[in-house]
Amino acid sequence: MNKILALAQQHERALALVAVIVLVLLGNGQLAITDPVESNYALTAKEMLASGDFTSPRIYGNYWYDKPIFFYWELIAAFQLFGTSEFAARFFPAVFSVLNVLETYYFARKLYDRSTALVSAILFGSTIAFFYLSKAVITDMTFVFFFNAVLIAFYLAYRSGRRWLYVLAFFFSGLTVLTKGPIGFLLPGFILLVFLCVRRRAKELLHMMWLPGMAVFLVVGGSWYYVMYTLHGMDFIDTFFGVHNFLRARVAEHARDDVWYYYTLIFLVGFAPWSFIVLYQIKKRWAELKARVRERRFSDAAIFLFVWAVLVNLFFQCMATKYVTYTQPAFLPMAILAGRFLLPKMRLVKRVAACFYILYAVLIFSAAIPLCDQQSGRSTAAALRNLNPDGALVVNYGDHNNDRIHYRTSTVFYYGANIPELIGRRELDDVQPGGMNWNAKNVMPFLAYEDMPAETPIFIICETERLPFLRGRLADSALEKVYETHDTTIVKAIMPQRRISDTADGADGEASK
Structure with a gap:
């Protein structure tokens, strides 16, 4: 027994x-x-x-x-x-x-x-x-x-x-x-x-x-x-x-x-x-x-x-x-x-x-x-590879509320190349790492709107609900929606040959708060 x-x-x-x-x-x-x-x-x-x-x-x-x-x-x-x-x-x-x-x-x-x-x-x-x-x-x-x-x-x-x-x-x-x-x-x-x-x-x-x-x-x-x-x-x-x-x-x-x-x-x-x-x-x-x-x-x-x-x-x-x-x-x-x-x-x-x-x-x-699919940039990265075979610049337009940047690192992991975060030149100092604060987490690359190349295709990843803010910010640019899910949109943009105004920069900063 x-x-x-x-x-x-x-x-x-x-x-x-x-x-x-x-x-x-x-x-x-x-x-x-x-x-x-x-x-x-x-x-x-x-x-x-x-x-x-x-x-x-x-x-x-x-x-x-x-x-x-x-x-x-x-x-x-x-x-x-x-x-x-x-x-x-x-x-x-x-x-x-x-x-x-x-x-x-x-x-x-x-x-x-x-x-x-x-x-x-x-x-x-x-x-x-x-x-x-x-x-x-x-x-x-x-x-x-x-x-x-x-x-x-x-x-x-x-x-x-x-x-x-x-x-x-x-x-x-x-x-x-x-x-x-x-x-x-x-x-x-x-x-x-x-x-x-x-x-x-x-x-x-x-x-x-x-x-x-x-x-x-x-x-x-x-x-x-x-x-x-x-x-x-x-x-x-x-x-x-x-x-x-x-x-x-x-x-x-x-x-x-x-x-x-x-x-x-x-x-x-x-x-x-x-x-x-x-x-x-x-x-x-x-x-x-x-x-x-x-x-x-x-x-x-x-x-x-x-x-x-x-x-x-x-x-x-x-x-x-x-x-x-x-x-x-x-x-x-x-x-x-x-x-x-x-x-x-x-x-x-x-x-x-x-x-x-x-x-x-x-x-x-x-x-x-x-x-997990909803909380990941896997599908966005797959779309980018199909939309961007020539390797044009890809940037991210995230939400900067509450001193945090909404940025999907998983998109970079799956895409295989760095994706800068779009931000106004005047805001760069506020988010750069340095000192005893949570900015230490902001190690992603940044790109100022003012420094975006003109007259060349750029793919912008944007939260779908923030698309109106992006259109307001880039009102003088040619924008074409090329991919969309329930929460993410990819826009193909061509910037005009001129500097983005500080007025637009300030307006978007207020709108996003």
Whole structure:
């Protein structure tokens, strides 16, 4: 009987793993690279590969200090393996998604047992956030895997007394810093410090193999930063650490999201369906849970997981800039805690997970592919290649409201050539990178209206709703609409042999506000 049960469990684990692999790869070749985030990563890796420079990220021919190097290396490797394609761009996010599920299973197995591990892995791998991130061309699945590995290695060293595992924690911290930045060292360190204080084991800090650990950390995580400083000096330091880390923590990039309940909503939606199922089960078992709290019947492992999950959410809630993916490192401990809690409901867990996997598969083709097409310049780039075989100048006419420029980098990625952003000469100084502000993101090329070549065809990409503004701005030019979708229009223009008036420049500036 025991052998039969063991075989059944192995079959369940294998089936669950296959389901995860199928889900994370399904439709990846059809999902267009989207704006505004995915396209920055994809175009940067494409330009690095073309230049042969695998050290300094670059985009539009300019050095780009937004993120560290590791995720770009993933994309470059995938482009070399599979060609520059959507499937290649989404390959390593899919790989690390599977690794995150396996990591959840491994740690839950170390803490509890195989049944808890299976339930926890199923929970982690069937959340809405997992489904989204497994398809997204962003750093998060790689970052989450390394971040979680830091804390797993720490806890296993702490519990077992095998202190060489602390060195492994430093190693993974180096990879985390190489993927996301200083947060990969600061936040795991804060979590383990609070946990040791809660458990009154702060003296364990003295046994964490600091000398070999920091040596490994500096080699793995610090070497690229040192090379970048030697190559680019304070420009790299000011932009990477100043704008993309310090400013992001201090000043909200999207002010509407800087509210106290932001990550509570993210948990409810991102951890669904399990967030609502767990809350319902807590309500049903409230008396039992209150008794456990009064009697302090919680294991060391449960306390560690709880501290981990809570501090990740509190830390990012205190940051001014908020993104839906920031608290994903809390999902592994939440999945294990929820897995332990829902273990008596194993059958329910399997059925709900199966239903959601079917739902996700349907959504990939019915919703995700069409939505990605809408958020991408793939079709616009294809139209440009057909309309412009002679390589005439192509420019973009975007919306400059709220100090942000509406510019589709994905069009450049698919088109294969830079596309300048049209702007008035008097406005150039207001959008150029420089100083401690969000203009650091404006690394796309610019072209002043006054400098547009005359009496030669120019293709202008314009948001369809802004076409009247473009016509007003270029009232004296010959304009011909040559391509149109629900949100994008391509206009073929021939500029007259004279300078555009400052009056028109000012009028459009007011109209666009």
